[in-house]
Amino acid sequence: MLERQLRRYHPRFQGAVCALATRHSRVADLATSFPALLFALAVPRPGLDAARALAHVIDGRALAEVAAAADVPMWLRKLPPEAFARPIPRLPDGELFRRHIANHLPRSRKLSPAWLQIVARVAELAHEPAAVWIAREFLREPRHVNPERLRLVSLWSWFSSQPATLGHYLIDKPWTPDVHIGPALAAADDWRTMIDLHVNLGYRPIADMWLKPARVAGYDFLPLSSIVAITDEAVAMSNCVRTYGNLLARNRSRLWSVQRDGARVATLELGFRCGDPLPCIVQLKGAGNASASRELWWAARQWLNTHDFSQINLERRACDRRPLDRTTWLSLWRPYWLAKRRLPEWLPIAPSLRALSAL
CATH class of the missing domain: 3.40.630.30 (Gcn5-related N-acetyltransferase (GNAT))
Known part of the structure; x- marks a missing residue:
């Protein structure tokens, strides 16, 4: 039974998972009791030291304590081994989030890897309510949730909850948890159109209209x-x-x-x-x-x-000869940079057509 369970992990990581499982019977038990935790210990994400969590497992500590040491949310316990196709990213684990995400866990093993990455991505780019929302929408209409569109939708949902910002002012239809993915994509596209107009023209009117009124x-x-x-x-x-x-x-x-x-x-x-x-x-x-x-x-x-x-x-x-309006660009994105405490490579401080088109 253990071998069959271990074979359910992604082929690229089966070797690492199997090697770790053979180190101790308590570690091997994780393949059945907490597949995500075994995977996180065998394939830790960059910057995560799994040694302390692994020692807790061997010492027989409670799963919750081990999971906390490995920075693995307990709600991942219900996901199958097939869900883990890459190192597990940081994920929300607040009490309210755990209650809500439990209603939208994937039943399909095939959909599980994409579902997990999409939820993690939106949680990182936007906020926890949006992560729960995209978890629901992906299960409802998986073909309509394009990973390449998550950046724009996440920004739109984040600014929807920031009323004192330029980004919020440019939104015609704000994000709400009950919106479906189709209308959400359309509203995010409309928002991007307004961003494009503002960063292209800036605050000053066009001086030369060619003709006269x-x-x-x-x-x-x-x-x-x-x-x-x-x-x-x-x-x-x-x-x-x-x-x-x-x-x-x-x-x-x-x-x-x-x-x-x-x-x-x-x-x-x-x-x-x-x-x-x-x-x-x-x-x-x-x-x-x-x-x-x-x-x-x-x-x-x-x-x-x-x-x-x-x-x-x-x-x-x-x-390549038309600079975007720097003042508008900084005013637009500064609240997001400060809230996330970073300058993403895809959203640089210097305005560019590449960054604009990548939204």
């Missing part, structure tokens, strides 16, 4: 030159102009609101097409991206043609 044929052409103006337009017109931070920062696009008698009727995008070095109307859409009328298109063309393009700075910036 004017009234033509009863329509007012008004610049969307600030984050507030762009966000208000996106909400009022149900469109995606909040995703234009990159293009605006690189001087490749400009956004305008078209209004009549104070009411918004369309959103206009200026940009470049088909190798033309001069800007043209790329898009002119009504609310919800509805088609604009022929009359409105004619007014927009007239407005465009009143300008002297030779006087406009149309130099377009390459991706």
Whole structure:
């Protein structure tokens, strides 16, 4: 029976586990009574000295005392040997967490390794309630929980509980424990869009909008030159102009609101097409991206043609030549750095496109 139980451990670590189990009968008993503890002693995570915990086992100390010495939560006792495919990371072990996580332990041996790593990752990046939440959601819809998306979802859930931060201010739909993974991913993506807009444009309005505001044929052409103006337009017109931070920062696009008698009727995008070095109307859409009328298109063309393009700075910036706004970047992430007491490699103090795209 012992041999059969030991063979259930991951092939890569079976040798180490078996070698440790042969050292003493009490150590071998852990294969059945506490598979996670045996694994943690045989394959300790970096920085963990398992010698004291191992001595406790041989001395016949209580499992709880041994587990504490090995920094292994007691709630892991219910997980099968198949759950451990790499050294066990640090995991929450508070009383409230133990009660909640007990309701979401995996029954599938196949899902156990991924479940454990996902719970540990979210606990590290976010907080204990989010770790319990992702434990539930992974068991409910495992195919929808992509490990590569955990970083963004964890940050979103963490800032959802930090009301005095810029990160919280940028959240439209905050995380709650009852949200399902699909809506959570969508809300986190919306939050990332707002982050992108803010770190690309910063706090200052766009100084050069290429063209000038004017009234033509009863329509007012008004610049969307600030984050507030762009966000208000996106909400009022149900469109995606909040995703234009990159293009605006690189001087490749400009956004305008078209209004009549104070009411918004369309959103206009200026940009470049088909190798033309001069800007043209790329898009002119009504609310919800509805088609604009022929009359409105004619007014927009007239407005465009009143300008002297030779006087406009149309130099377009390459991706590597447009710095992100450092002040916004620091203001955004400083609360997270301080709370976690570290600067993650993937979230450096210097803003970068690589770090932004890795969220």
